[in-house]
Amino acid sequence: MSIEVDIRHKQGSFALDARFRSEERLTALFGSSGSGKTTLVNLIGGLIHPTKGRIVANGRTLVDTDQGILIPPHRRRVGYVFQEGRLFPHLNVRQNLLFGRWFTPRRERIASFEAVVGLLGIEHLLTRRPSTLSGGEKQRVAIGRALLADPQLLLMDEPLASLDDARKAEIYPYIERLRDEGGIPIILVSHSVAEIARLATAVVVLSDGRVTASGRAGDVLRHTSLLPQTGPTEAGALLDTRVLRHEDEYGLTVLEVRAGPLSVPRLDLPIGAPLRVRLRARDIILSLNPPETISALNVLRGTVSSIDEPDASSVDVTVDCAGDIIVARVTRKSVEGLGLTPGSEVHAIIKSVAFDQQTFGGTC
Incomplete structure (x- = not known):
């Protein structure tokens, strides 16, 4: 799996100059409104022709202006899911799904109708019309239609933007299954940090038509300086954990991380289930000594690996906790008072109630 982009494009007063390469399963294009996300994804899909540049997906060149290569959209084998499902209202779900197959030659059709329907959990919807579906159900059908065209690349342009939190929670697991299977x-x-923290394995950050950062999701999301449009409170670390046990008498679940157990509000997951967790930088307190007689249940021991000052008053302290990298957002006064420097031994303290739906991802 790979996508390579090196393009320049001018559209009115807006100029896009984007370069990145990703070999991850799900790459998120992240940035504020007007940063160039949708323009970039439309260039990859062939809905817009770039002024100059090159786009390669899975080793297949889709665009190379120097070589005169410009594969038309219907031959790119790219699936596209928009903000709204854009289903055909006069067709039922089965007919909408099968419509995607018309764009793929019969001899090249690989995707199994039954497998795609099962993957997205839409077996019970096949005879219904789009007008009877919820927003989340419409998006799952739209994803299925794109998959049944046997794409070599799937583009999703803010597919959850028009959904409320309940519908987003409904569709997240299906996008995760699609990513993993x-x-x-x-x-x-996406323009949501919580969304890409849950779904992405790689992140490309766009600002004013330029790529300001790209890399693995965990590496990008822990740097507040790379996410200026969202504010410093959005930054944090991604940890891959497993459910160790449940403490039902306290309404808690204990997760296993490299540095020790992590207590969070009770989760409806089986023992051993993998889970991605985001530790927000704003939720972490640092101490030089092991804390005693405090209410916080989570204390992870680690070593300061770096100290960055994104603004005049705040400092990002990166801590290596037995291989798990976390970030604490503290004041300059606190750093000076504790005498923190790279190499300092510290204890990271996180309250269990700091974990909420914004911090839990799906299975890793």
Whole structure:
């Protein structure tokens, strides 16, 4: 799985100059409104022709202006899911799904109708019309239609933007299954840090038509300086954990991380289930000594690896906790008072109640 982009494009007064390469399963294009996310994804999909540049997906060149290569959209084998499902209202769900197959030659059709329907959990919807579906159900059908065209790349342009939190929670697990089991690279456009923290394995940050950062999701999301449009409170670390046990008498679940156990509000997951957790930088307190007689249940021991000052008053302290990298957002006064420097031994303290739906991802 790979996507390579090196393009320049001018559209009115807006100029896009984007370069990145990703070999991850789900790459999120992240940025504020007007940063160039949708323009970039439309260039990859062939809905816009770039002024100059090159786009390669899975080793297949889609665009190379120097070589005169410009594969038309219908031959790119790219699936596209928009903000709204854009289903055909006069067709039922089965007919909408099968419509995607018309764009793929019969001899090249690989995707199993039954497998796609099962993957997305839409078996019970096949005879219904789009007008009777919820927003989340419409998006799952739209994803299925794109998959049944046997794409070599799937583009998703803010597919959850028009959904409320309940509908988003409904569709998240299906996008995660698609990421983990679908076998094709996905590019997801989003302006939500919580969303990409849950779904993305790689992140490309766009600002004013330029790529300001790209890399693995955990590496990008822990740097507040790379996410200026969202504010410093959005930054944090991603940890891959497993459910160790449940403490039902306290309404808690204990997760296993490298540095020790992590207590969070009770989760409806089986013992051993993998889970991605985001530790927000604003929720972590640092101490030089092991804390005693405090209410916080989570204390992770680690070593300061770096100290960055994104603004005049705040400092990001990166801590290596037995291989798990976390970030604490503290004041300059606190850093000076504790005498923190790279190499300092510290204890990171996180309250269990700091974990909420914004911090839990799906299975890793």
